[in-house]
Amino acid sequence: xxxxxxxxxxxxxxxxLALLWVVPFYLMISNAFKSKVDIFRDVIGFPSSFNxxxxxxxFTELNFLNSLFYSTVITVVSISIIIFFSSMAGYALSRxxxxxxxxxxxxxVAAMLIPFQSVMIPLVSMFGKANxxxxxxxxxxxxxxxxxxxxxxxxxxxxxxxxxxxEAATIDGANRFQIFIKIIFPLLKPISVTVAILNTIWIWxxxxxxxxxxxxxxxxxxxxxxxxxxxxxxxxxxxxxxxTLAIIxxxxxxxxxxxxxxxxxxxxAVK
Amino acid sequence: MKNKDLSxxxxxxxxxxxxxxxxxxxLIIGTYYSFTDWNGLTVTKFVGFEHYLNILKDExxxxxLKFTTLxxxxxVILLNIIGLGLAILVTQKLKSSNFLRTIFFMPNLIGGLILxxxxxxxxxxxxxxxxxxxxxxxxxxxxSTTNTGFWGLVILTIWQMSGYIMIIYIAYLQxxxxxxxxxxxxxxxxxxxxxxxxTFPLVAPAFxxxxxxxxxxxxxxxxxxxxxxxxxxFGSTQMVAMDIVRTAYTRNQLAYGQAKAVIFFIIIAVxxxxxxxxxxxxxxxx
Numbered sequence: 001x002x003x004x005x006x007x008x009x010x011x012x013x014x015x016x017l018a019l020l021w022v023v024p025f026y027l028m029i030s031n032a033f034k035s036k037v038d039i040f041r042d043v044i045g046f047p048s049s050f051n052x053x054x055x056x057x058x059f060t061e062l063n064f065l066n067s068l069f070y071s072t073v074i075t076v077v078s079i080s081i082i083i084f085f086s087s088m089a090g091y092a093l094s095r096x097x098x099x100x101x102x103x104x105x106x107x108x109v110a111a112m113l114i115p116f117q118s119v120m121i122p123l124v125s126m127f128g129k130a131n132x133x134x135x136x137x138x139x140x141x142x143x144x145x146x147x148x149x150x151x152x153x154x155x156x157x158x159x160x161x162x163x164x165x166x167e168a169a170t171i172d173g174a175n176r177f178q179i180f181i182k183i184i185f186p187l188l189k190p191i192s193v194t195v196a197i198l199n200t201i202w203i204w205x206x207x208x209x210x211x212x213x214x215x216x217x218x219x220x221x222x223x224x225x226x227x228x229x230x231x232x233x234x235x236x237x238x239x240x241x242x243x244t245l246a247i248i249x250x251x252x253x254x255x256x257x258x259x260x261x262x263x264x265x266x267x268x269a270v271k
Numbered sequence: 272m273k274n275k276d277l278s279x280x281x282x283x284x285x286x287x288x289x290x291x292x293x294x295x296x297x298l299i300i301g302t303y304y305s306f307t308d309w310n311g312l313t314v315t316k317f318v319g320f321e322h323y324l325n326i327l328k329d330e331x332x333x334x335x336l337k338f339t340t341l342x343x344x345x346x347v348i349l350l351n352i353i354g355l356g357l358a359i360l361v362t363q364k365l366k367s368s369n370f371l372r373t374i375f376f377m378p379n380l381i382g383g384l385i386l387x388x389x390x391x392x393x394x395x396x397x398x399x400x401x402x403x404x405x406x407x408x409x410x411x412x413x414x415s416t417t418n419t420g421f422w423g424l425v426i427l428t429i430w431q432m433s434g435y436i437m438i439i440y441i442a443y444l445q446x447x448x449x450x451x452x453x454x455x456x457x458x459x460x461x462x463x464x465x466x467x468x469x470t471f472p473l474v475a476p477a478f479x480x481x482x483x484x485x486x487x488x489x490x491x492x493x494x495x496x497x498x499x500x501x502x503x504x505f506g507s508t509q510m511v512a513m514d515i516v517r518t519a520y521t522r523n524q525l526a527y528g529q530a531k532a533v534i535f536f537i538i539i540a541v542x543x544x545x546x547x548x549x550x551x552x553x554x555x556x557x
Binding site for chain 2: 007013015017018022023024031042043044085086088089091092093095096098100107108111114115118122123126140141143145151175177201204205206208222229239240243246247253254261265266
């Protein structure tokens with residue numbers, strides 16, 4: 001009896017907390033349907049009608065399809081490159097037991113401690129001189145910033161993959177690259193999912209670096225949102241519709257892959 | 272693979288190249304620039320420690336550093352308490368456990384810039400209206416004073432990141448064998464005693480991970496700061512990262528901004544290293 005009562009009490013606390021967590025989203029969405037005057041009149045209540053006018057205007061003003069396109073291309077290409085090169089490096093480092101190899105791993109781990117702002121100014125200036133302030137340059141930067149953690153995770157996962165696999169394949173006449181692509185890389189799939197999820201959350205939402213690297217034409221969603229907000233700062237009905245649009249892709253992704261996302265984040269943080 | 276194997280180096284070349292070009296070379300030449308009059312294009316003279324001495328007298332930077340430190344301490348404490356609380360709640364085998372976990376974690380997936388804009392609306396418009404209709408003046412004018420800006424940033428950070436900290440604690444809580452708690456229950460231990468003597472010591476390693484993460488994350492915050500308060504009113508809620516960006520790109524003092532960036536790097540490195548050292552030591556002592 002005491003147990004059930006306690007459990008019920010905890011369920012209620014949980015639901016209240018969950019409501020508290022969702023309130024900002026509710027306020028954003030419900031007010032995105034209201035007119036400017038209605039928001040001023042009643043900010044908390046339900047909208048009187050589900051008028052899509054704000055969304056239509058925000059969609060055009062945000063140039064939404066264009067920014068969705070650049071966000072998607074930059075994220076997908078960066079992630080693919082990070083996965084490919086980091087898994088190769090993690091494999092090579094774990095199959096070489098020399099002191100050099102462990103020193104290199106330490107260099108990658110040390111790089112994780114360097115905050116972005118302390119390399120940002122010379123980095124952007126270097127890439128500017130090389131005419132690389134564009135999506136290609138940005139993707140290369142993401143490889144540089146993203147590889148350390150990814151290599152660290154791949155290196156950890158490699159300890160579970162026996163070197164006898166390599167030996168057997170070598171006897172069969174496979175070279176290193178073939179062994180990696182055909183045998184090792186498929187076995188690393190679970191950690192590749194983790195690496196993909198962690199880097200996607202970061203790159204998709206990144207703002208400062210794209211702001212310094214990209215132009216208006218190739219702006220990603222957060223960047224476009226920032227420009228948009230500068231223009232519509234007192235026009236909350238449009239701004240909130242824009243924010244809702246910006247969140248839709250993320251929430252949709254979360255809805256379909258929440259289990260993998262939470263597991264991936266858990267793996268990435270604990271290792 | 273041996274050190275002299277070509278394949279070893281071929282496999283490492285792409286990442287070593289990227290890491291060198293993107294992180295290490297900028298760090299090294301940036302440190303050099305911080306001792307010169309670099310303007311983004313050329314260096315005409317070496318100025319020694321001039322920028323660093325100026326930083327000591329730079330009230331904007333000192334204020335930003337104080338604000339960031341205070342913010343980080345408050346955020347780390349609250350994040351860990353709330354994150355651990357949420358983790359304990361969702362590991363009680365409630366019917367709603369999975370649902371709760373999903374909800375608490377959700378803000379993490381959305382960028383700080385967008386979350387900051389949403390909360391700007393909540394603090395200014397929603398708090399304002401509630402304050403007006405209920406006659407609570409303290410709910411009005413949020414983000415227009417240093418104090419409300421500070422707590423606004425703290426609330427936003429907790430709402431965004433405690434789900435992440437929750438995930439870390441869950442991983443450790445699930446490793447606690449059920450028998451331990453059951454045995455203690457039979458022996459008549461209260462929930463509080465069980466927390467104090469079983470849960471707390473076994474979750475201690477999670478503090479290493481999560482204190483390290485939250486402290487350095489809190490210190491490096493930029494997006495939320497920009498979209499929630501823009502550093503205002505009058506720059507009083509500006510954090511270090513924003514001061515560096517503004518020094519370099521609004522005031523165009525690139526070398527001076529870089530000197531601040533070098534100091535920022537040293538602070539972050541010291542935090543990270545001392546935390547790892549301290550926590551490792553404490554774990555051994557336990």
